[in-house]
Amino acid sequence: MxxxxxxxxxxxxxxxxxxxxxxxxxETSLKMLEISKSQGVETIVSxxxxxxxRESIESFVSRRDDAVYKLGKAINEHDLDLPEIVVGAEVRLFPGLSNEENLSMLCIEGTKNILIEMPYSTWSPWMYNEIYAIITxxxxxxxxxxxxxLGPVSEKEILEKLLSMDVFVQCNAESFSSWKTRRFIKKLIKHGKLTVIGSDSHNLESRISHIDDAANYILKKYGEEFLNVIMKNAAYLIRE
Ligand SMILES: [Fe+2]
Structure with a gap:
């Protein structure tokens, strides 16, 4: 490191x-948070x-909030110095998402900002229509x-769509270390389309956080000012 x-x-x-x-x-959650802390993470969006x-929005939010409570309780009881947790969701796009009455429950808490996961297939018009409707x-x-x-969708199509839609873009930390995805991220940066970065950490083994490596890469290649822009974007999107 x-x-x-x-x-x-x-x-x-x-x-x-x-x-x-x-x-x-x-215990895994606490260890993951310790690792994040050691990598310089101040705030982590869950x-x-x-x-x-799989389930209704209400059922998901209820399960999620129970886990937030459980984790928060453990952190407070042991007075642990860990990153601040901001609660959100990663929402797989589906037809009708934009019409959900409780869409706001899936946003990053206290905001109208929503992290969207696209289906892992070729992209179809209904997907763009959903995104436009969410924005509307x-x-x-x-x-x-x-x-x-990348793969199911070409670089050209992704770039074209991102540039034509009023959306923000998150890239995964681990993608900064692979040649192919890094090349694409560089293109996003060139077009001003990289908004925030995330570890997408799932566990302590195969999908452990490498957010420090990504931050260091940005720092070395693009400088402190650009890394600050990325962090300011994130700070804005979790507060506003
Ligand atoms: Fe994820």
Whole structure:
């Protein structure tokens, strides 16, 4: 591990115990948060998966909030110095999402900003229509780990769509270390379309946080000012 920049906002994580395929238990959540802290993370956005084919929004939010309470209680009881947790969700796009009465319950708490996961297939018109409709309702979509759709969707199409839609873009930390995805991220940066970064950490093994490596990469390649812009974007999207 290299010297980590401080004040990182990790915009994408699965740290809550037992809510999705992320942390399996409380101890794992606490260890994941310790790792984040050691990597310079000040604030972590908890974005548990929401899939409409599994459960209602109300049921998801209730399960998620129980886990938030459990984790918060453990942190307070042991007076642990860990990153601040901001609660949100990673919402898989589905036809009709934009019409959901309780759409606001899936946003980052206290905001109208929503982290959207696209289906892992070729992109179809209904998907763009949903995103446009979400924007029309006054919400701000943040497209989760956009570089992960390379393959089913071409670089050209992703770039074109991102540039034509009023959306923000999140990239995963680990994608900064692979040649192909890094090349794409550089293009996003060139077009001013990289908004925030996230670890998308799920556990302590195969999907552990590498947010410090991504932050260091940005720092070295683009400088402190640009890293600050990314963190300011994140700070804005969790507060407004
Ligand atoms: Fe995720």
């Amino acid at each position: 290299t010297n980590s920049p401080k004040g990182i906002i990790d915009f994408h994580s699965h740290i809550l115990p037992g809510v999705d395929d992320g942390a399996d238990k409380l 974005t548990s998966h929401y899939y409409n084919f 309702r006054g919400y701000t979509p943040i497209m989760a780990h956009i570089e992960r759709y």
